[in-house]
Amino acid sequence: MGGRGSSSGTSKGMLGRSSSISVKNEQTIVDAIAKSGAGLYANQIMKARDNMEKEYGNIISSANLSVADVGSSALGAYGQGTVYMSNKYVKNPNMTQAMKQAEKDGFHPAIGDKSGVEAVTSHELGHFLADKACTKAKISERELVSRASKRIGVKPNNMAATISEYARYNYAETIAEASADVYCNGSKASRASIAIMSEIKSILK
Numbered sequence: 001m002g003g004r005g006s007s008s009g010t011s012k013g014m015l016g017r018s019s020s021i022s023v024k025n026e027q028t029i030v031d032a033i034a035k036s037g038a039g040l041y042a043n044q045i046m047k048a049r050d051n052m053e054k055e056y057g058n059i060i061s062s063a064n065l066s067v068a069d070v071g072s073s074a075l076g077a078y079g080q081g082t083v084y085m086s087n088k089y090v091k092n093p094n095m096t097q098a099m100k101q102a103e104k105d106g107f108h109p110a111i112g113d114k115s116g117v118e119a120v121t122s123h124e125l126g127h128f129l130a131d132k133a134c135t136k137a138k139i140s141e142r143e144l145v146s147r148a149s150k151r152i153g154v155k156p157n158n159m160a161a162t163i164s165e166y167a168r169y170n171y172a173e174t175i176a177e178a179s180a181d182v183y184c185n186g187s188k189a190s191r192a193s194i195a196i197m198s199e200i201k202s203i204l205k
């Protein structure tokens with residue numbers, strides 16, 4: 001949970017669910033921009049980071065952002081305070097289209113008017129926020145979802161199903177998908193997603 005195996009895929013077929021994803025050729029976003037210019041993808045990653053900083057505060061700026069080879073199927077991964085965006089997918093102009101297909105399949109939350117890169121960044125930063133909130137409150141991700149469920153009178157087990165298919169994978173993914181849902185859809189996100197992110201905000205404030 002929250003390890004490097006926390007990956008997200010565009011569709012069931014592309015989902016990396018291995019328990020440990022090897023991270024190679026890692027480069028910070030800052031270095032990537034310096035070496036190859038601020039590509040559209042880098043702007044999108046920074047945009048998502050900046051928007052989430054407005055929402056969740058300064059803590060977001062302590063997340064390390066990088067691009068790396070994270071295996072053939074993962075779009076991104078998170079581990080130890082670092083978000084790894086896939087070298088392979090992040091620069092692919094078809095990524096937004098791929099995310100829209102995953103949305104149609106119900107596999108990921110709707111991405112609204114956001115790009116695929118923004119959606120994945122907000123998912124991975126959701127792992128970061130969960131990490132920080134659970135550490136601060138000394139609770140598990142399961143407990144965090146359980147607390148959020150009480151806010152809206154829903155059984156903890158029924159939270160994930162209203163967010164996305166991938167949210168059902170485990171509690172870490174429930175929270176990360178909630179983060180992407182709220183980022184992309186705002187007040188139109190699922191009540192479960194809003195409750196989870198409100199719980200995180202109240203712990204981190």
Ligand SMILES: [Zn+2]
Nearest residue numbers: 006007008176
């Ligand atoms: Zn994830």
